[in-house]
Amino acid sequence: MDLLGFIIILVKVLVVFAATMITVMGMIYAERRVSAFMQGRLGPNRVGPKGLLQPIADGIKFFMKEDLIPSGADKPIFILAPAILLIPALMTFAVIPFGSSITIFGREIALQVADVNVGILYILALTSIGVYGIVLAGWSSNSKYSLLGGLRSSAQLISYELAMGLAVVSIILLAGSLRLNDIIADQQGYFLSWNVFKQPLAFIIFLVAVYAETNRLPFDLTEAEQELVGGYHTEYSSLKFAMFFLAEYANMITAAALTVTLFFGGWDVPLLDESSLGLLGAILSVLSFILKMAFFLFLFIWVRWTFPRFRYDQLMRLGWKVLLPLALVNIFLTGGYLTLTAMK
Amino acid sequence: MATIIKSYEPTFWDKLYFPALLKGLMVTIKHFFRQKVTIQYPDERHIPPDGYRGLHRLNKYPDERIKCVACEMCAAACPSNCISIIPGPSPWDDGKERYPVRFDINLLRCIYCGFCEMACPEGAIELTEIYDFSNYSRDDLVIDKDGLLGVYELTKKQNYYTKKSHSPASLPFKTERT
Numbered sequence: 351m352d353l354l355g356f357i358i359i360l361v362k363v364l365v366v367f368a369a370t371m372i373t374v375m376g377m378i379y380a381e382r383r384v385s386a387f388m389q390g391r392l393g394p395n396r397v398g399p400k401g402l403l404q405p406i407a408d409g410i411k412f413f414m415k416e417d418l419i420p421s422g423a424d425k426p427i428f429i430l431a432p433a434i435l436l437i438p439a440l441m442t443f444a445v446i447p448f449g450s451s452i453t454i455f456g457r458e459i460a461l462q463v464a465d466v467n468v469g470i471l472y473i474l475a476l477t478s479i480g481v482y483g484i485v486l487a488g489w490s491s492n493s494k495y496s497l498l499g500g501l502r503s504s505a506q507l508i509s510y511e512l513a514m515g516l517a518v519v520s521i522i523l524l525a526g527s528l529r530l531n532d533i534i535a536d537q538q539g540y541f542l543s544w545n546v547f548k549q550p551l552a553f554i555i556f557l558v559a560v561y562a563e564t565n566r567l568p569f570d571l572t573e574a575e576q577e578l579v580g581g582y583h584t585e586y587s588s589l590k591f592a593m594f595f596l597a598e599y600a601n602m603i604t605a606a607a608l609t610v611t612l613f614f615g616g617w618d619v620p621l622l623d624e625s626s627l628g629l630l631g632a633i634l635s636v637l638s639f640i641l642k643m644a645f646f647l648f649l650f651i652w653v654r655w656t657f658p659r660f661r662y663d664q665l666m667r668l669g670w671k672v673l674l675p676l677a678l679v680n681i682f683l684t685g686g687y688l689t690l691t692a693m694k
Numbered sequence: 695m696a697t698i699i700k701s702y703e704p705t706f707w708d709k710l711y712f713p714a715l716l717k718g719l720m721v722t723i724k725h726f727f728r729q730k731v732t733i734q735y736p737d738e739r740h741i742p743p744d745g746y747r748g749l750h751r752l753n754k755y756p757d758e759r760i761k762c763v764a765c766e767m768c769a770a771a772c773p774s775n776c777i778s779i780i781p782g783p784s785p786w787d788d789g790k791e792r793y794p795v796r797f798d799i800n801l802l803r804c805i806y807c808g809f810c811e812m813a814c815p816e817g818a819i820e821l822t823e824i825y826d827f828s829n830y831s832r833d834d835l836v837i838d839k840d841g842l843l844g845v846y847e848l849t850k851k852q853n854y855y856t857k858k859s860h861s862p863a864s865l866p867f868k869t870e871r872t
Contacts, residue, residue, distance in 0.1 A: 656722040
């Protein structure tokens with residue numbers, strides 16, 4: 351790889367990282383504002399214009415707090431756990447294409463950090479690693495609430511990862527590739543070529559599983575503040591807690607981006623050929639991606655402030671007895687359809 | 695006889711859950727766009743409805759005579775004994791013999807029932823709609839005749855709270871923090 355190529359990749363990494371961090375801050379603000387609006391309140395509106403600097407104030411607060419490590423905690427693991435959760439959460443975004451490609455100085459630059467040919471497997475693998483962070487945090491805290499939170503998280507993982515993976519399999523069957531770019535290319539063009547319309551069942555299963563995967567409200571049994579104080583992060587404070595916080599929102603951003611990529615045509619602008627428009631097309635594609643993602647991020651908050659939490663056994667039943675069979679049936683139908691059309 | 699209560703059997707439509715979920719989402723999004731109920735207190739003030747019973751005032755005639763004749767009906771009617779009046783001979787030649795030399799109301803004892811207002815034969819004592827008259831000491835919350843007349847001057851022409859965003863004039867008996 352030449353030097354210029356290296357610099358380009360470095361710039362892309364920086365841009366994506368900064369964008370993720372800014373989105374995280376935006377999400378922290380949005381979560382508080384939207385929740386307040388839905389309850390007829392105003393929410394934070396004192397720090398900066400419309401309260402926009404609130405996340406910075408929150409960040410400073412985390413920074414100034416005392417960093418506690420409970421006695422009897424498994425110190426190395428206790429310190430490592432937030433990092434195990436946060437790093438994969440930030441890494442996943444690397445393979446997601448956030449726009450078509452731009453050409454600068456005769457060099458075509460794909461708007462994606464890394465074009466991995468097993469992109470989906472990479473994402474599924476990394477999100478699963480993140481759960482280790484939660485489990486280890488719960489285990490190393492030497493606290494019953496943390497432990498219960500960690501246990502629930504691992505149980506949640508095995509019941510949702512399967513259904514989610516199988517929902518994704520039906521998408522892979524359609525696209526015939528694990529590369530996210532190929533999956534987007536497969537959905538390009540007309541509105542109805544998006545995978546939501548081709549695979550509505552897979553979309554619903556995936557969406558439900560994603561909420562479980564990111565520990566968001568209908569399935570936030572790992573933190574369940576009414577039962578478990580704070581769940582797996584009960585004993586954490588200061589910057590370590592901030593890392594958990596960051597990881598949760600980073601996970602949400604990745605999940606939203608993945609939903610858009612798999613089911614809503616990624617950066618595809620409907621009824622428009624982006625490659626024929628040059629730079630404008632690239633900008634439009636990025637905007638389209640951001641808009642779609644923003645909707646799913648809003649949906650995360652919207653759902654959180656609408657639905658009550660599932661009970662533990664209800665969650666298990668939903669995962670194993672509803673979503674898994676449905677996902678299998680969906681794969682069977684998709685496979686059958688593809689075989690029949692191939693025979694003709 | 696025992697009655698058998700049939701439990702509700704969910705239909706297939708109910709079992710899908712999604713229609714109900716969408717309904718729930720619609721409720722929250724409706725609230726998202728609705729008028730917010732928060733009043734940002736020091737910047738905005740709640741305007742109380744007519745008939746609100748707040749801080750007292752002592753009324754005057756247009757020619758500056760105090761309406762009160764120090765009959766002490768209000769003090770007698772007061773269930774919390776917060777009104778104390780020292781009467782004296784009236785300085786004005788208007789056929790009324792008495793007038794209050796001192797007129798103190800302990801705002802911390804007062805329960806804002808409005809009985810004094812109803813008992814007053816002269817329409818001298820009245821409750822205004824002022825509700826935020828906190829102060830820095832208990833002594834300063836025993837309001838005297840001058841204070842009560844000052845409240846009258848403040849509220850005789852217009853309501854104390856005119857607009858939601860308007861910050862009202864300071865009260866005559868308000869003390870500064872020491």
